[in-house]
Amino acid sequence: MTIEGPATYWDLLWAGGTRYRPLDENELAALKQHAGPGAGRTALDVGSGDGALARHVAQLGYATTGIDCSTAAISLATENSTAVGVTFREADIEGPEPLPVTEGSVHLVTARLVYAFIADKPAFLGRMRRLLVPDGLLWVATPMADRLPDRAWVGISADDEDLLTVGWSAVDITDIDYMRCYALRP
Ligand SMILES: C[S@@+](CC[C@H](N)C(=O)[O-])C[C@H]1O[C@@H](n2cnc3c(N)ncnc32)[C@H](O)[C@@H]1O
Structure with a gap:
């Protein structure tokens, strides 16, 4: 689904109390397995929402x-994140402004x-690929449209998946009910 004016669209949802699928243990275990320990390393969480995933990544040791x-x-x-190692910045990942990394x-x-x-x-x-160090990792966790027929617009299609996974040196997939997690290596 393409959204015109994402800042306004998402702001209304967050301010109105809408919340999204909580992190689950299988997802976090798969991420930890692929990402490894984060001491001395940096991470960026794109579309960080209430900050839950960024806080988890910071707990792995990444400066997030x-x-x-x-x-x-x-x-x-920001209110939820008093721990060190994680900061939040307002930025449109598709916008013209430079990102804070x-x-x-x-x-x-x-x-x-x-x-x-997106x-x-x-x-x-x-853009994501250019941010990464040569042995970095792009982790994309997304619903699959064909597993959520009533809410297909929150998921990706087979064509979207083809686009996402082409051109990486390694692609590893973890399926978690209607979600699919992609570990992508440059
Ligand atoms: C469905 S929520 C998911 C939030 C969080 N990642 C999670 O797993 O709970 C999508 C988030 O992406 C953000 N977002 C959507 N488009 C964006 C963009 N172009 N730039 C930055 N953030 C964006 C929204 O504001 C929202 O917080």
Whole structure:
């Protein structure tokens, strides 16, 4: 689903109390297995929402930045995150402004429940790839449209998956009910 004006769209949902699928243990275990320990390494969580995944990544030891286009989400994430090692910044991942991380410097980029809503997926993937160090990891966790026929717009299609997974040196997939998690290596 393509959203015009993502900041306004998501801000209304967060401010109105909408919340999203909580992290589950299988998902976190798969991420930990692929990402490994984070001491001395950096991570970026894209579309960080209430900050739960960014906090988890920080607990693995990564110096973590969460970015989200919603002011309400960033406020919520910041209020929830008193621990060291994680900060949140308002930013549109598809916008023209520079991101608060340097290209070629990020060891782990995570994008959970957000890839389906990215309007220009090739541009997004190129941008994420340029952020990564050469042996970095892009972790994308997303619903699959064909597993959620009543809410297909929150998931990705087979064509979206083809686009997501082409051109990486390694692709590993973990299925968790209607979700699919992709570990993508440059
Ligand atoms: C369905 S929520 C998922 C939040 C969180 N990742 C989670 O797993 O609970 C999607 C999030 O992506 C953010 N988002 C969507 N499009 C974005 C964009 N272009 N730039 C930055 N954040 C975006 C929304 O504001 C929202 O917080």
